[in-house]
Amino acid sequence: MKPYLMIEWNDSKTDAVGWVCVYNLVDGYCDGGIRMHSNVTKEEVQRLATVMAWKHEACKPHSSGGCKAGIRYDYKAPDAEEVLERFIVAMMPMIDVGVSLAGDLGVPYSTTRRIYAKYGREIPLTKTMKQNKQILENMRTYNHMLESEVQGFTLNNCITGFGVAWSADEAWKIKHGGKKGRVFIQGFGCVGASCAHKLVELGYTIVGVSDALGVVEDQNGLDIAELIANKNNFGEMDRSKFKPSYKTMPNTDWLNVDCDILIPAALEDVINKDNAGKVTASLVVEGANIATTAEADEIFKEKGVDVVVDFVANLGAVRAYHSVIFGNLEHDGQAVLDDIEGVCRGNTRKLFETCEKEGMFQREAAYKIFEPSTSDPFEI
Numbered sequence: 001m002k003p004y005l006m007i008e009w010n011d012s013k014t015d016a017v018g019w020v021c022v023y024n025l026v027d028g029y030c031d032g033g034i035r036m037h038s039n040v041t042k043e044e045v046q047r048l049a050t051v052m053a054w055k056h057e058a059c060k061p062h063s064s065g066g067c068k069a070g071i072r073y074d075y076k077a078p079d080a081e082e083v084l085e086r087f088i089v090a091m092m093p094m095i096d097v098g099v100s101l102a103g104d105l106g107v108p109y110s111t112t113r114r115i116y117a118k119y120g121r122e123i124p125l126t127k128t129m130k131q132n133k134q135i136l137e138n139m140r141t142y143n144h145m146l147e148s149e150v151q152g153f154t155l156n157n158c159i160t161g162f163g164v165a166w167s168a169d170e171a172w173k174i175k176h177g178g179k180k181g182r183v184f185i186q187g188f189g190c191v192g193a194s195c196a197h198k199l200v201e202l203g204y205t206i207v208g209v210s211d212a213l214g215v216v217e218d219q220n221g222l223d224i225a226e227l228i229a230n231k232n233n234f235g236e237m238d239r240s241k242f243k244p245s246y247k248t249m250p251n252t253d254w255l256n257v258d259c260d261i262l263i264p265a266a267l268e269d270v271i272n273k274d275n276a277g278k279v280t281a282s283l284v285v286e287g288a289n290i291a292t293t294a295e296a297d298e299i300f301k302e303k304g305v306d307v308v309v310d311f312v313a314n315l316g317a318v319r320a321y322h323s324v325i326f327g328n329l330e331h332d333g334q335a336v337l338d339d340i341e342g343v344c345r346g347n348t349r350k351l352f353e354t355c356e357k358e359g360m361f362q363r364e365a366a367y368k369i370f371e372p373s374t375s376d377p378f379e380i
C-alpha cells in the first residue's frame with residue numbers, strides 16, 4: 001500500500017519547508033505528530049507516517065490511520081513557534097476534516113494545543129466524532145489528564161517512555177531471564193528521561209545517557225533522579241551537576257559506551273551501516289521512531305542483536321489517546337499506565353514468540369503482525 005496523501009508547504013516568511021503525509025485513514029481519521037528540526041526531509045516524513053499506521057494497528061481494538069508532519073527549520077530559533085503556526089494554518093483544511101496533528105520532536109504538544117485554541121479548535125476530529133458528545137467530553141478529560149503528575153513527570157511526558165521501559169524489561173526477561181542488564185539511552189527528553197526513570201525502578205543500571213550536547217557515562221550507574229531534576233526543557237542535562245566519577249565525551253561517541261541494552265530515544269537513522277557493527281548491546285529497544293536503518297538491521301541479524309521495533313515499544317502516547325478518547329477506559333492516570341504496560345508487554349511477547357516460531361527477525365515479524373488493513377477516504 002502507498003501513502004494516501006503527501007502535501008508540501010513552503011513558508012511565506014522564512015525558508016522553512018514542511019510536509020504532511022497521510023498514510024491511511026480509519027473511518028476518515030488519522031493521527032500523528034508534527035516534528036521540527038533543521039534536517040527534516042520529505043522521505044523522513046513519509047517513513048514516519050508509515051510507522052504511525054503500524055503503531056495504530058498495534059493499539060487495536062481502538063485504531064486510527066497514521067499520518068505525520070515535518071517542518072525543516074531550527075526548533076530553537078526565536079521564530080520557531082510562528083513558523084509552526086503558519087504551517088498549522090496552511091494545513092487547517094485537512095486538520096478540520098480529521099487529520100489530527102499533535103507534537104513530536106522539537107514541537108511540544110502544549111504548543112500545538114495553544115495554536116489550535118487561538119483558531120477556535122481543540123483536538124482535530126472528523127464530522128462524526130464532533131457530533132459525538134461522549135468523544136468531546138473524553139477529549140477534554142484527556143487533555144486535563146495529560147497534565148496530571150506521575151512520579152515527578154506530567155502524564156504526557158512519561159506515557160511513552162514508561163512503555164519503552166516495560167517493552168525493554170519484557171524483551172530482556174524473555175531473552176536473558178532474571179539478572180538485569182546495563183542500559184545506555186540516547187536522548188534525555190520526554191521519552192529518554194522517563195524511560196530511564198522507569199528502568200531504574202525496575203532494577204536496571206543506566207550506565208550512559210546522551211543529549212544534544214554530549215554523552216555522560218558511569219559504569220557504576222548514573223544518578224538518574226538527579227540528572228532529571230537538573231535537565232532543561234530541551235532535554236539537556238546540566239553539566240555543572242555531574243559527579244566527579246562521570247566520564248563525558250562528544251555525542252558522536254555514544255556507541256563507545258559498553259552496555260547490554262541500547263535505547264535510541266532521540267533522532268532517526270542514528271544506527272546505520274557505518275556504526276551498527278560497534279553496537280555492544282544484545283538488545284536494542286527503539287524509543288525513537290525509525291532509529292535503525294535497513295542496512296543496520298542486516299548487521300544486527302548477523303550479530304544476533306534483538307530489536308524491539310519502534311511501533312511496538314513507543315506506542316504509549318497513541319494507546320493512551322485511543323483508550324481514553326474512543327475506549328471505555330476509566331479516566332484515571334494509573335488506569336492509563338496499567339493499560340499501556342499490558343499492551344507494551346503483550347505486543348513484545350507476541351513479537352518474540354512469532355520470531356521464535358517462524359525464525360524471523362523482529363522487524364520483519366512486527367511488520368507482518370501489525371500490518372494495517374484499512375484505508376478509508378476522508379469524511380466530508
Ligand code: NAD
Nearest residue numbers: 106160187188189190191211212235265266288289314317
Ligand atoms: P524531546 O524533544 O523531548 O527530546 C529529544 C532529546 O534528544 C533531547 O534530550 C535532546 O537533547 C536529544 N538529542 C537531540 N539531538 C541529539 C543527538 N544528536 N544526540 C543525542 N541526543 C540528542 O523528544 P521526545 O518527545 O523525547 O522524542 C524523542 C524521540 O521519540 C523522537 O524521535 C520522537 O519522534 C519519538 N517519540 C516520541 C513520543 C512522545 O510521546 N514524546 C512518542 C513516540 C515516539
